[in-house]
Amino acid sequence: MINSPRVCVQVQSMYIETQSQPESDRYVFAYTITLRNLGRHPVQLIGRYWLxxxxxxxxxxxxxxxxxxxxPRILPGGEFQYTSGAVLETPLGTMQGHYDMVDDQGQGFHVAIPVFRLAIPSLIN
Structure with missing residues (x-):
């Protein structure tokens, strides 16, 4: 697989206080990912890897x-957005990884997910 700049990744994360239990070292975060196809051909997300x-x-x-x-299959100029979550034992952490993608010709490629922070609001400033 090759790396490709054909897909743009945007991430927004937030702390979910109502589902967290800091006294039990349980901190719940949600993240919303938007994938935009900047290429001229459709692409499909077939897998993911997170660290x-x-x-x-x-x-x-x-x-x-x-x-x-x-x-999801993302058309040229199109986007796909989803929200998921992560549970940490600390009030601060990071996520990063990549998506496994394939184009219509069957050529596989990776799209990097840049490192982003998961943090309770009082730690952000």
Whole structure:
């Protein structure tokens, strides 16, 4: 597989206070990902890989098919957006990874997911 700039990834994360239990070291975060196809041909997301790191340096790897039960096909100029979540044992952490994609000719490529922060609001400033 090759890396490709054909797909733009935007991430927005937020702390879910109502589902978190800080006294039990349970911090729940949601993240919304928007994928935009900047190329001239349709692409399909077929898999994902995440590296989740908490503030203690503990790493968790997650990989699997598609995202949120889908393998979206994104047309040129189109986008796909989804929201998912992560649970950490610390109030601060990071996520990063890549998507496995394929074009209509069957050529596979990776789309990098840049590192982004998961943090409770009081730690952001």
């Amino acid at each position: 989740i790191t908490n503030a203690n340096g503990q790493e968790t790897e997650v990989q699997g098919e598609g995202v949120v039960g889908e393998k």
